[in-house]
Amino acid sequence: MNDMRIVERDVDITENKITARGVQVYYGTNHALKDVDVDILDKTVTAFIGPSGCGKSTFLRCLNRMNDTVASARVEGKILLEGEDIYDPKVDPVQLRAKVGMVFQKPNPFPKSIYDNVAYGPKIHGLTRNKAELDEIVEKSLRRAAIWNEVKDRLDASGTGLSGGQQQRLCIARAVATNPEVLLMDEPCSALDPIATAQVEELIDELRAEYSVVIVTHSMQQAARVSQKTAFFHLGHLVEYGETGQIFTNPQDPRTESYITGRIG
């Protein structure tokens, strides 16, 4: 792992944004996530890595209760957002998801215009007072997602008519536009070229100033570049969680070491 530029960084923020304790997820009888404990810090980028099918997306979807929409899914354990249990019956999942935004693994733009895709969140939450403000949010979000130059002349065109990578960035813009406190990104760069990837990573770094960002990635380099904390999942277990530099240079668990050196995957 010598080719990776692992910058020494201090994680001086110690405030927990999300605390997960003993999280179990079942899809019917399939026990997909086993006893996961994680503390996700505020104003930090946390990377989830691990082989395909190990439960990264599943755990991510627990954090904003997207698993509620999967009929067979059952979540046990405690997940606290700023000390409040998000699975408490008193909590409104709709409000929760406005605070904890999500970019899905598969790009899923609405079959609406590019503009309406981005304006969707601000409109339903009433974030703007007039059209000019909305225009501004749309432009700013598209710029942050590094897609503005490609679509600025065709904001009325359908979002589903974009290329796969453009759709992915449109979905990022859409998530950013609602101003969430936590942004969950499931492989946001899987279909992007190196330039767009660099721009999205820049965005992630920028978001860190205000939000906490969780990113799932299959690229070790990306995890090393953008994150301060890294969690390694394997077969439904959270194997190791710690500072990114630590995980990549000095993993404690032999499974982590095998994975980052390319022996299991």
Place this chain on the structure above:
Amino acid sequence: MSVGILTLIVLALAVVGFFVGRSRAMSSVGGDARKLHSLPGYYGQTVSLFTAVPAFALMALWLFVQPMVIDARIVGQLGPQIAEDATASKLAMEDVSRIASGLDALQAARGMTNEEMRDMRADFSDIRGRLAEVGVALGSEVNPQIFEMAKDYRIMQARGAMMMSVLVLAAAAAGFVVALRRIHGEFRARNVSETFVRWLLIASAGVAILTTIGIVMSLMSETIRFFGMYPIADFFLGFTWNPQFRGGSDLGLIPLLWGTLYISFVSMVVAVPIGIFAAIYTAEYAPPKVRAVVKPVIELIAGIPTVVFGLFALVTVGPFLRDYIAMPLGLGNSGSSVMTAGLVIGVLNIPFISSLTDDIINAVPQSMRDGSYGLGATKSETIRKVVLPAALPGIVGAILLAASRAIGETMIVTMGAGAAAKLGLNPFEAMTTITVKIVSQLTGDIAFDAPETLVAFALGMTLFVITLCLNIFALWIVRKYREQYE
């Protein structure tokens, strides 16, 4: 040889062709199927197709053309006077074919030879009596000339059938041999079968289109005849509908058109919201167990024949509306009304709209809903802003289907709204529609040369144009608001 036996022979030949073709392909490469261009079955298939398809096509064509040719020849024998009079020659042809079929029955019952049949004469023997014995009753004594023609008719038919058998069998055999000789290891049998499938599909689409064109053409020509007898302006702009069988009728379209649109409108006001809401419930809100019960129950309504709905309108809805709404409000005392028919047609259409809409909503990908929930939208926001717009083209199609059904509905209108052509705004009054009047103009003793009957075609044409416009309008809506998802 009868058509049935001929069909069986050709089919048998095709089946044999399949096996022979397959084994020939196999033996051409020494039994190693990997050396063939296509799977062995495809070779057999080409032989089957070449055997059966041209033979059956020929047979269908022959069966279609032969009666026309024979009829033309017989009519030719009738002499110019009768041949030119369409009605007289039609009657004569009916006599000929009836006697001919009587002779067929007679020959079969008595086991008579062809010579004996040929020698039979109408002026010597009691043909009518003998035909009556085998169950063919004739209205009058047999005219010798007609009888001779019937005998000719039978001979021509027998000859035609004979020729057809020979030609069809020859076509089948030729196809068999040609296809078999083409088979070798390199032969692209798979592509041949692909081409065949394409032509089969084109032919099916062609049949659908041609029949539509045929229907429109026949409607068109009768409509033009009608406008030759009745002024076009009086038809389209006339405010009275009052057909008289002695002539001098008023055949104004407007009251009928008004009734049709009014009743359809009432029915759509009932069916569209309820149907769509029911679909949203079953597709988005109902737990799977409830959905498994509710959906089939709603769809059950679609299986009830409309005449049963008509009864419901006549004995339940009509009197109810009259006694509890129309009379207390002083809106009339008619049991049949626009409201009755409209409500009942609406109920009939609810399952149509809801079941189609439910399927369409279900086809919207879950990832679309996830995207919306992920941004903090509620369920109803997601349905209104994402699911329904994505499903809109399909929903419009469903509504359109229901609208055409409402416009074309006849039974419920007859029983629920009556048959009085009236122009009025009061929904508790009896009115009627175009379809009801088409039926009533064509029942009873009719002759297709009076405007009173031909008007049915003009009415039919009007209905056709209305539905066409509806379709175009819907297409336009769909184009304009389409939100396409992959």
